[in-house]
Amino acid sequence: MDAAALEQGFTIGLPALLLIALLLAAWTAGAGWSLYVSSKRLRRATRDRRANLRLSRMIDESPALPLLVRANGRIEGPERLAAWFGCSSMPQFLHGLAGPESGLPVEEAEALWDAVEKTRSSAAPLRMLLHPGSRNHALNVIGHLADPQIAPGGSVMLWVFDASDSAAEIARLSGEAERLRGDFHALVGLIEAAPVPMWFRDADGHLRLVNSAYVAAVGAQSADEVVTGEIELVEAVEGLTAPEVAAQARSSQRPIERNAMITIDGNRRAFRVSDLPVGEDGVAGYAVDVEDLEQLHREYRAFRAAQRALLDQMSSGVAQFDHARNLIFTNLPMQRIFKLPAGIGQEAMPVGRVFDLMRDQGRLPEVRDFPAWRDEHLGWFTASEVKDEEWALPDGTHLRVVAQPMPDGGLVMIFEDRTEQLKLASARDTLLRTRNATFDNLFEGLVVLAPDGRLQIWNRRFAGEWNLREKLLADHPHIDALLDAMSPSLENSADTSRIRLVVEAATLQREQTGGRVNLADGRVLALMGVPLPDGNGMLTSLDITDSQKAEAALRDRNAALVEADAMKTRFLANMSYEFRTPLTSIAGFAEMLRVGVAGDLTDVGQEYVTAILDSTERLSQQIEAVLDLTQSEAGLMPLAEEEVELMPLVTGIVQEREKKIEASGLTFNLRGDRSSGSVRGDARQLGRAIGNLIDHAIASSAREGRINMDLRRRRQGVSITIAHENSAKGVSGNAQTSAGLNLPLARELIEAHSGSLDYAEDSRGRVTATIVLP
Structure with a gap:
């Protein structure tokens, strides 16, 4: 690359580098800031985690554990809480805390859910006691609506406390309180049921409590009336009122007992009154009726005086010594036998001195060693059994001496003069x-x-x-x-x-x-x-050999007489039957004559026929009576067995004789009612017996007389009494004689019914016939 290009490229790359450097710096700063912020957050999170861990540890160590119950029933809580509820792990829902073998009882789980629902709906706080597993394990639950920041939507926060120890203590204290309450009620009941008046005064001496006996003794209506009115049972004794005596007992903190007279139901009776201080709370008191005891003391003193007066009337001498071996009583025969002074026994005198007086009067047996003899007889006081001796006095008097040791250490000596007995x-x-x-x-x-x-x-x-x-x-x-x-x-x-x-x-x-x-x-x-x-x-x-022979002879003679009587009975029976046949024929022919079969009769003829019929009827009745009497004596009379109402039977019998009673000018009084009852027997034969007695009473009573008939039920049976005045006064037995066969037949008929007939007439002619039927 050439220099221009290089220069141009350098010119272009420098801003970019600066930008990149700036970007790197910003990124580094941002990264540093982010690292700073992250580290800060990390430190804060660490602090929060530590705080949460510490808070969780504090909750775990707390005596109360939280339990959050959401609106749908789900629950959240520490696992430690599961053990409290008796579960292996925390369930998801509240009803999961109940189980047949562990957890809460079903009824307590349902009650807990109802309480949670009530808190959720009304925001009312929740408080209840649960018993998971057994009654010895108790959980105290306190709940309220949860903070929305913790659990929104109507959740309920429960705090659970393990109250097992407190529950046991509460149960113990409750049992102790119940026992004390029962003891208190029993004590109150005992005091209330006490037969003696009892009361309680406060520190100021005012009545606060009284029992029923106190209320009854003062004649009040209720205990409140006694307490309100300050009604005192005990009157002032020697100028001290009952509250004053109670104040003395409280100040001295010692019981005070005294005897006082109390008026109860208008009677003055002796009472022993006790006031018992009860600490600083007050004074309790009660009064015991000792009138009977005082009466016994009076009776004892009277008895002792009477006994000594009786001993003075005895022929035997009596000397009584007390436990100190002093003479305390002698009766008059004792003084007379031994020629003792009249006032002896009024003051204590040793038994040795008494023996000396007897010896001086020559009223003791002659012995060689009198001191030894006296010491020997002093041993009678400690003897375990009665001593009995014979004393021969110099003048020929012979005494029997009986010494009876007494339980109190005393001795009673009895001297009996047996001279005459010898x-x-x-x-x-x-x-x-x-x-x-x-x-x-x-x-x-x-x-x-x-x-x-x-x-x-x-x-x-x-x-x-x-x-x-x-x-x-x-x-x-x-x-x-x-x-x-x-x-x-x-x-x-x-x-x-x-x-x-x-x-x-x-x-x-x-x-x-x-x-x-x-x-x-x-x-x-x-x-x-x-x-x-x-x-x-x-x-x-x-x-009795000879008398036995005579008795055998009399027995043979009696057998012969019995056989003769039986023959007589058979003869009378046969004779009665033989008489009845011609008598019936006579009555039949007379009846035919009266109705005009043989032609019309004159008035005189009619009277004759009527007389014949009346005579045949009376003779027929007499023959029937003889026949019945013989059958009854032989025990052959047939009797029906039926229930017979006596009052209607007797009334009918009297009504049948109404015309005869009026014709005789008599007054007939029949007393009785249906309470007399009924008997078992033959109504016809009973009617004949009672009718015969009534007929006899009518026949033997004077005109304008009175016949009284009484029918009543008694302990031994039914009693029927017929009483009237006999017209043949002064002749005892005339009534029975004039009755012919009526009375014997009546007696036989009544006795055949296991009854009895008592017929008596007094000296004034009053006849009484009494029938008793079982």
Whole structure:
């Protein structure tokens, strides 16, 4: 290239180079700026990443974890939250937090969704407690609408706190509170149900609480009325009111008890009132009715006075010593027996001094060593059992001494003068010898046996009747040995068991029994067991062989009489039937004559025929009564079994006799109603029996008289009473005699119905017939 060209090219290339240099410089500057900006952004991103990482770590370490719930139900949250909800990983939707084996219970998941929807629609804050997995695991959830910069579109931000420890503590505290509440209610119920008045005063002495017993005691309507009106139960005692006493108890912080009289329902009763300070809160109080206790004290004092007055009336001497071995009481016989001063016992006196006084009066047994004797008897105070001694005094008096140690360490001594008893014992021996001589001469054999079966007393006749050896009886054998010895004399050895039963009935069962046994030699003995007042039993044996023979003869004669009576009954029955046939014919012919079959009769003839018919009717009734009576006595009368209403039956019977009652000028009073009920029986035969009694009452009553009939149900059955005045006054039994066969037939008919008839007439002629039907 030539120089011009080179120069031209150089001229052209310099601007381009400059431009390129400028472009390179600009690019370099831009690259540097870009590098600067990029490094700055990189540092900022690094700082943001570190901040986000730190924030994420802070959220992970936070006790509350976020859970974002979008409008479509999708959720976003840290994986740590999945473990809190009991899931292996975070689900995509809120309902995925529920599951049959893990996660939330279905009902809690649905409640959470409803709460989220409510927050989304109303922007109301959300707060609830969830229990994923079990009741021991608790999550506290607090929610609100999410910031639009975080999640637009109505999302809800939930913050979840692990409240398991707090829930356990809350549950424990709740249980403790519930227990304390129950204890409080139980205590309040106990106080309210307490049968004694109870109250509580505040620090100022004003009533704040009273129970029902307090309200009832003061006669108020309610506890509020008592508290509002400051109604006091306890009156002022010795010038101190109840609030003042409570103030003293509160200031001293010590309980105060006192006795006070309180008026309840108009009665003055003694109460023991207690005021108990309850710290600085106030004073509690209660009142216990001690009127019964005071009454017991009064009764005890009266009883002790009466007891001592009674002891003064005893014939035995009584001395009472206290636990300090001092004499505190003697009765009058004690002072008289030992010639003690009249005022002894009013002041305490040692027992040793009492023995000295007795010895000075010569009222103790003569002993060689009196101090040793006294010390020995002082040991009675500590004895474990009752001491019983016999004292022979120098003047011939014989005393029985009984010493009874008391539980409180004291001693009661009883002195019984047995001098007369010894004299009586001597007389008793004489009486026993007399008794034995009397027994030996009795007509009956006799033995006395104790309840244990041992022979106590016997006479010679008993030994002779049973061929018993005197040596055997002298050993007082048992009943078993005695029966073995008596067995050979019996015709039947098995009769020993009958004798044993008689003895046991007399000794153990305390009952009198008897029996008969046949002996091998043909004799018959009547046995009788009799309980004796001393607890023993007496067995007697009497030879009744001759009376047995007489009894057999009487029995044969009685059988013959029974057979004769049966023949009489059969004869009467046959006779009644034989009488009935011609009587029926007579009545039939008389009836034909009255109706004019044989022609018209005169008036006198009509009267004769009417008299014949009346007589035949009465005779027919008497024959029927005889027949029924004989059948009833023989037990052959047929009776129907039906339910019979008594009131209609009796009313009908009385109505049938209405004309007869009016013709007799009588007043008939029938009392009763359907409450008398019914009986099982034959209505016709019962009507005949009751009608016979009514007919007898009508026939035996004086004109213008009164007949009272009463029908009522009683415990033993139905009672029918017919009472009237007998016209034949002063002659007892006339009413029954005039009744003919009516009364015996009525009795037989009633007894055939398992009833009874009681017929009585007093001295004034008032007759009462009482029928009782079961």
